[in-house]
Structures are given as structure tokens and as C-alpha cells.
Amino acid sequence: MQTGFRQQSLWPVKISSVEEISPGAFLLSFPRNFSFSAGQVLKIALGEKEVPRMYSICSGENDPEITILFNVKPEGSLTPQLSHCKPGDTLFISLPLGSFTGDDQPAWLIATGTGLAPFYSMLRSGLVNGKQLIHGVRYLNQFYFEYELTRMLGQRYIKCCSAEHHDKVFAGRVTDYLRQLVELPSGIKYYLCGNGLMVVEVRDLLIERGVPFNNIISEIYF
Amino acid sequence: MRGILMKQPLFGKTLEELKVVVSHLGLPGFTAGQIAGWLYNKQVGTFDEMTNLSKKARFLLNEQFSMGVSQPVKVQVSSDGTKKYLFGTESGKFIETAMIPEEERITVCVSSQVGCKMGCLFCMTGKQGFQGQLSAGEIVNQIRSIEEAGQISNVVYMGMGEPFDNLPEVLKSLEILTASWGYAMSPRRITVSTIGIIPGMITFLEQSEAHLAVSLHTPFDEERKMLMPVQVAYPIGEVVREIRKWDFSHQRRVSFEYIVFGDLNDSERHIRELARLLNGLSCRINLIRFHPIPGTPLQAASDESLYRFKERLNEKGILTTIRASRGQDIYAACGLLSTRELLKKEQQ
Ligand SMILES: Cc1cc2nc3c(=O)[nH]c(=O)nc-3n(C[C@H](O)[C@H](O)[C@H](O)COP(=O)(O)OP(=O)(O)OC[C@H]3O[C@@H](n4cnc5c(N)ncnc54)[C@H](O)[C@@H]3O)c2cc1C
Ligand code: SF4
Numbered sequence A: 001m002q003t004g005f006r007q008q009s010l011w012p013v014k015i016s017s018v019e020e021i022s023p024g025a026f027l028l029s030f031p032r033n034f035s036f037s038a039g040q041v042l043k044i045a046l047g048e049k050e051v052p053r054m055y056s057i058c059s060g061e062n063d064p065e066i067t068i069l070f071n072v073k074p075e076g077s078l079t080p081q082l083s084h085c086k087p088g089d090t091l092f093i094s095l096p097l098g099s100f101t102g103d104d105q106p107a108w109l110i111a112t113g114t115g116l117a118p119f120y121s122m123l124r125s126g127l128v129n130g131k132q133l134i135h136g137v138r139y140l141n142q143f144y145f146e147y148e149l150t151r152m153l154g155q156r157y158i159k160c161c162s163a164e165h166h167d168k169v170f171a172g173r174v175t176d177y178l179r180q181l182v183e184l185p186s187g188i189k190y191y192l193c194g195n196g197l198m199v200v201e202v203r204d205l206l207i208e209r210g211v212p213f214n215n216i217i218s219e220i221y222f
Numbered sequence B: 001m002r003g004i005l006m007k008q009p010l011f012g013k014t015l016e017e018l019k020v021v022v023s024h025l026g027l028p029g030f031t032a033g034q035i036a037g038w039l040y041n042k043q044v045g046t047f048d049e050m051t052n053l054s055k056k057a058r059f060l061l062n063e064q065f066s067m068g069v070s071q072p073v074k075v076q077v078s079s080d081g082t083k084k085y086l087f088g089t090e091s092g093k094f095i096e097t098a099m100i101p102e103e104e105r106i107t108v109c110v111s112s113q114v115g116c117k118m119g120c121l122f123c124m125t126g127k128q129g130f131q132g133q134l135s136a137g138e139i140v141n142q143i144r145s146i147e148e149a150g151q152i153s154n155v156v157y158m159g160m161g162e163p164f165d166n167l168p169e170v171l172k173s174l175e176i177l178t179a180s181w182g183y184a185m186s187p188r189r190i191t192v193s194t195i196g197i198i199p200g201m202i203t204f205l206e207q208s209e210a211h212l213a214v215s216l217h218t219p220f221d222e223e224r225k226m227l228m229p230v231q232v233a234y235p236i237g238e239v240v241r242e243i244r245k246w247d248f249s250h251q252r253r254v255s256f257e258y259i260v261f262g263d264l265n266d267s268e269r270h271i272r273e274l275a276r277l278l279n280g281l282s283c284r285i286n287l288i289r290f291h292p293i294p295g296t297p298l299q300a301a302s303d304e305s306l307y308r309f310k311e312r313l314n315e316k317g318i319l320t321t322i323r324a325s326r327g328q329d330i331y332a333a334c335g336l337l338s339t340r341e342l343l344k345k346e347q348q
Helices: A079-081 A113-124 A146-158 A174-179 A196-208 B002-006 B015-025 B029-042 B055-064 B137-146 B166-180 B198-207 B222-228 B235-242 B268-277 B303-313 B338-348
Strands: A013-014 A017-023 A024-030 A041-045 A054-057 A065-071 A091-093 A107-112 A131-137 A155-161 A189-194 A216-220 B076-078 B084-089 B092-100 B107-108 B114-115 B130-133 B154-157 B190-194 B212-215 B254-260 B284-289 B319-322
Touching: A013 A024, A024 A079, A024 A196, A024 B137, A041 A065, A054 A065, A054 B284, A065 A079, A065 A113, A079 B029, A107 A174, A107 B137, A107 B222, A113 A131, A113 A146, A113 A189, A131 A174, A146 B029, A155 B190, A174 A196, A189 A196, A196 A216, A216 B319, B015 B029, B015 B212, B029 B055, B076 B338, B084 B137, B084 B338, B092 B137, B130 B212, B166 B190, B166 B198, B190 B198, B198 B268, B212 B235, B222 B235, B235 B268, B254 B303, B254 B319, B284 B303
Parallel strands: A107 A131, A107 A189, A131 A155, A189 A216, B107 B154, B154 B190, B190 B212, B212 B254, B254 B284, B284 B319
Antiparallel strands: A013 A091, A017 A024, A024 A065, A041 A054, A041 A091, B076 B084, B084 B092, B092 B107, B114 B130
């Protein structure tokens, strides 16, 4: 698979839909005409010459469309514009790249916010067995794909919300949730995805609780 | 008070930006060059000291701009002469600057961000998370406002932060350091260190003549992923492939930083893979001793294995040196001092 990083390696696709699924969070889709491994990212720009940003592919390996899940950064250069795109608009994308890819071994998947995207892709691609998903958000309406994830994982889907309360949701951050567990499985892999501080805090906590550092794989949305 | 806070700092502006400033103020074009001289050459602390500017110019500058220079809030001095300066930032956080005196030169290690997003497993700065970008002025101020200002021979961008995650300000700071209207330093005395953010690295190589240092730490993909999350997006193999497109056989140098961890990345297998990865590239490896940070699962390598690793790499034809550990009694790891200061402030 080609993984070149030069900006010339972007090519145009036509957007098929842009949908706001929660305040400030959007799903953007376009037809898939390449294969990828769940967990990979795409570089995306609105112009061929613009500096692209990276987004995890959120859809499954066999879905007919590629979907990304993004948050609008109000001062950002790309996401406010992306959120205003319409079906038929042109987007420039790279080939899929990156190696934050999962396998069929048991693992805990820990994400905050849109860091859920690569895990959703892995789960949709069939990597469900032995997986436990822990998703941390600020507000209850940020549990993207809640219905489908509950259906796929049942009790192995743990929701943590730091700013709002609900019966079936752990009240607190992902780190609070992990801290109150009596034991953590040690022979499995832990995949972490989200912003740098969350990744560092969760990683430190896992290591402190006896998880070997070489069982922890992280992707940071820098 | 509000008016003062909103004044834009002048220090850190390039000559082009100063030309825009003087044009907006209705001052003659040549004033821009005069201001640059006062800011970067004569290093004055107030607009009133810019004596060859007209009274009107000084009045307008005082009215609408701040100088934008600040003094360190703390200095620690090591028994070997190394100093660690702590600067406050506008956002109330802290950054670190190290001054390392050697026989014939003084090297200053500057920070490019407040905290860092990249989360490398071995790094104290990474544990702070990202607190904000530094402006070009705040970067250059780290060599302007330390006691050794004016005697600095080398600058390395190896302090807090990933320079290529703050590319526009880092490039501006490099322009100020190297331009004839600025500090007029040779770019060959400046090294910018990255963990391998490829797009930023390409732009840097295109737009600056300064040396490049890349944090390598292991040639193996899976191992590097555990140490440096950036590996999943920008693998070291791709970083080296990009570097091979550039000429480092003359004055410009590329080096690879390699922290040696005990029982992890100093085996014969690593030597073979490093030789394969860097085969034919005109470069150097700098081996660095690891100074364990609080809570780290990583260990320091013994001196013996460090020297053996160096010998073996040299035998393989890769020029390898061991970086002297300096200032161990004042900072074992970059980010430690500012983290302590941050915690102290939070507790208060
Ligand atoms: C491997 C990887 C995968 C990623 N996957 C995803 C994903 O799946 N979903 C997702 O949502 N994101 C993802 N990201 C992050 C994404 O690439 C972008 O960084 C993010 O969407 C912001 O892009 P932007 O152009 O809108 O903002 P940028 O222009 O890059 O700005 C970034 C931040 O800086 C601030 N900023 C920018 N300019 C200024 C200014 N002049 N003054 C003050 N503040 C400023 C903005 O407020 C914003 O918070 C990923 C990143 C990486 C590295
Ligand atoms: S080593 Fe550099 S890039 Fe990595 S976390 Fe520390 S400051 Fe950031």
C-alpha cells in the first residue's frame, strides 16, 4: 500500500453527505473506491494545494462509503469549512495511511470524543470478539453511535460522561472509571485514541496498575 | 489596564511585518529597519531607547505596541555551569530554556511550545499535555533575555514542544535569528529537532538552512509505537525516506537522537536495523543517556552498554557520539522544572 506523504498525492472525491450528529460533531461521507485497514487515517483538504489534516476512517472496511467523524474547531482552518460542505462538493484525500490498526485478539479500546472513530471502524469491520470499549465524553449527546455500539458490545460498551449524569453512564472521566476498577486484565492490548493529555494520563494509569507499556498502543489527535 | 493588555508585542516581528507596522503608523519605510536594529541588534528594552527614531515614531510605538520581551522568573545553576531558565508565558504557564556552556561555545536549548501534544512515553513535557503555542517573539526572547545574551554561539530547538507542530512561529523565529537585519546567526549554528512530523519537516527543509535532528529512539515500528505515538501516523521509515531526498553531504547536517534505554533498544538487532535504515545516508547518531522521570517504566542503560552500542554502530560505519549529560543536578529531564512550577501554582 502506498503511504507517500507528499501533498501532491491527494486526489478529488465528491462528497455524498455531511450530517451534524451532535452539536459541533459531523459525519462526512463519500464513495469508497479503495480498500483500507480499520484504524487507518486519511489526509483531507478542501483544495489540492492546501495543507491537509488527518482524520481516522470511521466506517467499516466493507462499507460502500468512507465516513469520517470530526469536531468543528471554531478557530480551525479546515473543520468550519468542512461542516458547511454540501453533497456534490469536492474534497481532496490521500490514500489510507497509518498503522493504528487492530486485530482479532482481545483488547480494550479507550477513546475520548471523536477518538472513537478508529474503534468504531474496527468494530464495524468485525473485530468485535473480546473487545471492550470505554468512551469518555463531556456531554451525554456525544456518545456517537450509541445504539449500534450497545447492540454490538452489550455490557462491554462503557460510557463515561464528565459533565452530565445518567443512570447507565459512569459519572466521571475515563481515568476515574479505570481507577475504580479492582483489577485490569494484563495479558491483552490496550488501544488509546484521543487528545494527547488523555492518552498520557490513561497510559500512566495503566502502567501504574501493572499493564506492561508494550501492551499499550496510542494514537494522538495532534 | 485593558489597553495595555491588548497592545501587540513588537519583539518577534520580522522585517516584513515591521514594514507593515510602520506603514500603518504613517512612518517612513526606513523606520522598519531601524526598529529591527534596535530590537535584535542593540537589544534595547524600551521604545524610548530607540534614539534615532523620531519623537513621533517613539510616541506612536509606545501608544500602540508593547516591547514583548520578558525576563526569566527563575534560574537554576548546575555545578557544571549549565543553567536552566524558567520563563512565564502570557497564559500563566511556564517554559524552560537551558544554557549549556562548553569550552568554546555556549549552546542554548529553546522551547517551541508550552507543553506538548505528542505524548512520548519517556518525556516529562508530554505529561503536561499541550498548553499553547509560543510566538516567534517568545521563542527568540529565550536567547535575548538570559544572562548570556550576546555570547550565544549555538541554538538548538530541543526544549519543550514539537517545533513542527508550531511551524509558522518556528520559521519566523529562525528568520529573525539568521537574517542580516536580525541576529545574523549562521543557520549552521542552529539545529531544529523533530519527532518526525513529515509535512512540517518538508516545509522546514525547503525554507530554512538550519540543521535537522530527528528523534529516532528505535528503528523498529512496533517498539517505536510504544515509545512515540507519532509513529502510527508518521513512521520513522517514511521520515528517513523523505530525508534521503535532501542533500546532507555538505554544510547542512542531519542527525538522529537516540535515547538508550536499559534492556530495550540497545541490542545487536537494533544495531543491524539502524545500519539498514540509515545505510548510505550522510548522518550522525547522538546517543543520549536516559534520566528516568517519575513513574516511568523505562530504565537507564548502563555506561558499559552505552559505550558498547556506540562502538558497534561506529564499526557499522554510522558516525555515533554520546551526548554528555549536563546539568543533572538541576534538571534530569526537560519539562521537570516547569511541571513542578505548574503544580506549585495550581496548589496555591
Ligand atoms: C492521526 C490523526 C488522526 C486524527 N483524526 C481525527 C478524527 O478522526 N476526527 C477529528 O475530529 N480530528 C482528528 N484529528 C485532528 C485533525 O487532524 C485536525 O487537527 C482537527 O480537525 C483540526 O483541524 P482544523 O484545520 O479545523 O484546525 P487547525 O487550523 O489545525 O487548528 C487547530 C487548533 O488550533 C486553534 N487555532 C488555529 N489557528 C488559530 C489562531 N490563529 N488563533 C488561535 N487558535 C488557533 C484552533 O482553535 C484549533 O483548536 C486527527 C489528527 C491526527 C494527527
Ligand atoms: S519528546 Fe518532544 S515531542 Fe515528545 S512529548 Fe516530549 S516535547 Fe513532545
